[in-house]
Amino acid sequence: MIWLLVAHFTAAALAPALVRKWGRQAFFALALVPASAAIWALPRAPGVIAGEPELFFLPWAPNYQLALAFRMDALSLVMLLLAAGIGALILLYCARYFSDDEPGLGRFAGVLTGFAGAMIGLVLANDLIQLYLYWELTTVFSYLLIGHYPERRDNRRAAAMAINVTTMGGLTMLVGLVILGESAGTYLISGILAEPPSGTAVTVALVLILVGALSKSAIFPFSLWLPAAMQAPTPVSAYLHAAAMVKAGVYLIARLTPAFGDIPAWQYTAVILGTATMIGSGWRALRQHDLKLLLAHGTVSQLGFLTAIFGIGTRDAALAGLAMLCAHALFKAPLFLVVGIIDHSTGTRDLRELSGLRKKMPVVFWTSVVALMSMAGLPPMAGFAAKEAAFGAFEHADTLLATLALAGVVVGTLFTVGYSLRFLWGAFFDKENTSPTPLLHPPGPLFVAPAIVLAALSLLGGFGASLADPVFASYADTVPGAGHDPAHLALWHGFSLPLLLTALCLAGGLLLFRWRVMVAWLGARFALPEAGNVYRRIVYYLSSFATQVTGLTQRGSLPLYLGTILVSLLVVSTAPIVWGRLWTLDVPPVRWIDTPPQLIPAAIIIIAALWTLIVRGRLFAVVLVGMTGYGTATLFALHGAPDLALTQFLVETVSLVVFVLVLRRLPPQFSTPVLRSRRLVNLAIGIGSGILVAVMAYLTLAGRQAESISEGFPAAAEEAGGSNIVSVLLVDVRSWDTMGEISVLAAVAAGVASLLFVRRRTRLPHTHIETGRIVARLPQPPSNGESEWSPLPLTYVGDIITPRVAHKPLWLPGVLTLAQERRSIIFEVVARLMFPVIILISVFLLLTGHSHVGGGFAGGIVAGLGLMVRYLAGGRHELYLSLRLPPGLLIGLGLSITTGTALAGAIFGTEIFAGGAFDLHLPFLEPIHLTSALAFDFGVYVLVIGLIQDILYSLGAGIDEQAEKDSRTGKAPEYESEEVTA
Structure with a gap:
């Protein structure tokens, strides 16, 4: 499995060169990489479904319980096929969406391919820290893709909003992951799921993890970033914001549900926020005129639906959730691709300006019909089978929370039908007072093919729902409490409550579309604050607060900063020494000197340091400071540490030269005299810090209770095949350090250069x-x-x-x-x-x-x-x-x-x-x-x-x-x- 990631990141590194050589045709070659990942997974699917996951384990830092650990079970298999399969189709789509002279096309190709690799790594990761690394990689790649047009202000704002929100959630999640790993005694996800820990700390950890998952999947109150991210090119929206990145949060909830799905804090948070998101974003989608924004709010609504389903925490809900996750990817990705085709062919995606495309683009029209039927949950589509299973899961959960959630998702599904009809009517049908939209660039077959393939899979997924049931059931059966009559995925379950609710949603959606003018008026009359405005106000107040704090604390004075640090060191470190009465420890007497020659460099160091305090010339001060460094190196040599002495001599020489180079742009003399009172304060802080460090070093070494690890250094050097213990320690024993x-x-080096070369x-x-x-x-x-x-x-x-x-x-x-x-x-x-x-x-x-x-x-x-x-x-x-x-x-x-x-x-x-x-x-x-x-x-x-x-x-x-x-x-x-x- 590691080679899947190596292939993706290697292709990402080569992508700019390939684009320079082949232009947009390079996307055909890049598409082979995620396609190969999907092909690799397919033959292994039967064993995975049968309960024999693919495993890869390589120790990384064993002492810290870190490892490169990958595991492909049924859930990872489904996510891998979605990320790799749809990723390959999106790359094929890019070969016709972009022109050869597109600015930054090579960078875009590399970042998109790298994102596919990061997403595959995320869904295969079997280690909490490793999962977090891939999680943040997807965040960074998303930021770069959303900001593909950096010269556009809206793109920069959208990219900044996305990375701010998701990074905040990611850092919160990291704290939860560490608490969970420490509570479980292992960071292996499979180990945690096999023996889940419990307790208050675990509950806190799960809530923190849930914050990260909700922010990644744009669940309220983190929904604001996803609609803004529609400034990205359409392939990015179709992949990241429909089929891959936004599914990461839902995936994490699904991954932990078998172990923690019955914890109330987990259940109530996921179900309530998910249901609220589905209703609120669905209502917003009904009022959008931009087809892409309509799909964006619809995506947020569907993500809320998925979160609520998995949040129920039952076996049937897990089955329905995974089926709905697949169905959503298969109908939402082609719809985004259709929007890109329309925008590319007509120059607009405003439904008020589009008219008559049904006859001019019949293939695109019928592709949209199939995908929209699945999104609305109509038979015989995959979306219908998944939605029926979800309604049934809420019904059979038999709790007040599930009942209220069912009522909420019915309202949300009603809105889904309404905005699905709005999309179809707005994009393709004739409108009064709107002239037929001309086709500036009729789409070619390769441009439309990826959308057709995905829509066809959505149709086949409905007819083949029963065939896909074992795949989803392999994951769902890991959720405790399956019962004696577990649900199964099928296109037809007979006349039941879910079917009745589907009919109700269809009728309500038709009425919403019929009364779309009234809906628009109500939406404008009772509009909630725009998320973008809320975000900008939050950023404004945070910036103002930061400015005030910076003005109070950052005075531009290096002596003040250094003095603050040293005083803090004195206060924080002296307290435990006094409180613990460490001077009462039975420690050997201080050995002030080993050999008389040590007195000479010690005296030089002291004299040079004191002289530096009173000298007025900068160059002379630098030379004196250098003398303290050379004196320290001499002490190392006399103390039997030639490696330290050599390194100190060399570093001091380089530092001295660098100081001299910098002095060329500084006055030869210290221009401002230091006040006597300030000099005394500085002297007291310096002497106190020096004494404290000396005392702490002595107490630490003299009061040692455990055996020193240095006892094992000779054996480690012999094992490593070297005789220089210091070198062996650096490049063998402590190579990670x-x-x-x-x-x-x-x-x-990068920081120094960036300061001078703007x-x-x-x-x-x-x-x-x-x-x-x-x-x-x-x-x-x-x-x-x-x-x-x-x-x-x-x-x-x-x-x-x-x-x-x-x-x-x-x-x-x-x-x-x-x-x-x-x-x-x-x-x-x-x-x-x-x-x-x-x-x-x-x-x-x-x-x-x-x-x-x-x-x-x-x-x-x-x-x-x-x-x-x-x-x-x-x-x-x-x-x-x-x-x-x-x-x-x-x-x-x-x-x-x-x-x-x-x-x-x-x-x-x-x-x-x-x-x-x-x-x-x-x-x-x-x-x-x-x-x-x-x-x-x-x-x-x-x-x-x-x-x-x-x-x-x-x-x-x-x-x-x-x-x-x-x-x-x-x-x-x-x-x-x-x-x-x-």
Whole structure:
């Protein structure tokens, strides 16, 4: 099953390239991916229906009970076939809906294909946290698809509304999922369903989960986002908002119903809100003039119907709910596709402007008739069989809640018949005072085919209802309390109460359509507040509140922020020390020093730190701060921690260079003196924080009660095939932690770049390069042909220029762009000699890190220092020429390598990050011991190089370029403002 997801996400990544090559025809190839998922599931259906689910389990982080767990039972099978089958048809529809020159078509194709993969992952997930990850993926993909036209204000608003509402619900649901998983002692959904926990905490968890489900399926009070989302292209509405994403909430309710369907808080919330949604949105649909909005409100109404059915919590309700879920997808998706065809062919979807299409588009008309009959619940459609089963489930539940819900869904179904007739009349029939609508682009057969297929399946689903009964019953039988006479799905059950209610709904719907003018007047007279207006007012008040809070708390003063954090640390951390009288613990005496040489770096650190408080020059302050870092590294080395010492030395060096680069845009002196009182307060906070951290560290280590995990480090290093415990700890034992840390590094690089490059990085000009106070042009042969320089052709690589002299590449060619007073021949020679050595050292640290001091992180920093040397010697153009690969590519490549190493452990081993080792035998050489950790370390190595390169681009070359622009315009440098007194 994992390969289904890999195929979808791979296709999503390739989609932009396919669209660039083949245009809209690429959708035909992309449709094969979800189609293959449906084809994969069909042969496995008999076993799944018989009660033998397909399983896949791969440990992810066993200590945290996290795993890649997939399970396909009857419910997942049905949802998979809907998501994959309808997804394939929607992609085929896109091949004719869009034109080849559609803006952003490649991105759209990739996101839509990725959404299909996320939806399949969601319905197959057998782990609560994994389900949440796919849940949020569908939210993000939906946001991108709704906002496909970012230049349109309505699209941006609709996308923001959708992601705000569903993300709020998703975060609430996450809390519930964690509580449920902890209460059950497992996060496996199958385990929770087999032995459901109970108690108040579980009830709270279920209500929180229900909030997420209701927000995803647009159930009141979260209904506002779905009608607004109709700004999205029609294929998005047909797939996400009819057949896939909005079904996710209903699916989650259906998934948990077998275990928790009898809990009152679950039942009453789902049934009451579902019924209210069905009635309210059905009434709104009766007054819509936009065909797409009519279907949107109808979709919300039907989602309320589904929620109410599953909320009853009985076996018959589960059977009817799953049947209705399928029927809804099969009739609502083709209706959205029909709206897209009408809009594409006529240029409008306003039913007041449409007239006479029944004769001009007969195939589309009859396709709509079939789908609308199913939506209205008329025989012999699938919608009729499912609705009859739902009415019967409410009847047989024999509770007051079910009886009231039955009355509500009858009213909602009556509205459904009414807006179904309104759709058919408004879209296709002749109207008085409306001229026949011309066809601007008659639809082709491939454009109409997906809608025909779905409508035909809706018809066949009615006739074959009894054949589909075992599929739905396989899920329904998991709900407790099936009884001795369980219901069965069939097209005809004889004359009964459900049939009588169907006739009543049909008659009432006809009357509503007949009196549509009066209905419109009543709707306008007693209209409820528009959901969009309510949302905008909520956002306005939240923004105003946030502005007030920000004004009170965010003063722009870094000392204030840091002081607040440290004071909070002092208060929160000192309280338990005093309250618990931790100083009374029986701990060994403090060992102040191990060896006399430690006194020297300790004294340097103290003196440098105190000196920093009184110095006025920024550069001197930076040097003093660097001395504290180098002193700390020396202490690490003297204390027997060479890995920590090396890393601290390297990081401190990089930090020092970055500080110096930034100082170029700051005044040389601290301009505002610090008040004496403020200085004393800062001193007290700093000393107090330092003492607190020292005391906490000592009490934590000295008062240890359990055995230290470090006792097992030597054995872990031996098992991993390495002798450097620190490196083994980082890339083997705690590889997940390292993975998270390098992800943070990637985010930091993106953040630094985004702060400086608001739009995009500018590229080098082709003809000349301006630096400092003069224009430094690359040497060119004079007009008379005499020059001490040989002809200097330029090699173009994108916008990067590589000068060549005498057909040989120059070393440090970027120095040719610098003004003479900015060049240092000595430094250039040193850079030329040292750069290859630095790179060799970095590679050595990378290769030997598993057994000696070093590793990918240290090696990457050393290589980054090599780039710094070339930049400092040759300027920003030398930086561009020293490494042609962009930093974003390196960072992404590093993350890909580390991720690939993790997945390789799952493919060739037993779990993610499973390690391996082997000896490489080469002629005339001793065996070389290699481990899988080397590949992981190499990914870290590449990412760190990309990080430093990105920082140099941002804080080095970016500031250089800004200074050059200021020099050209004669503008004085604008120093960044700061607040020191706060």
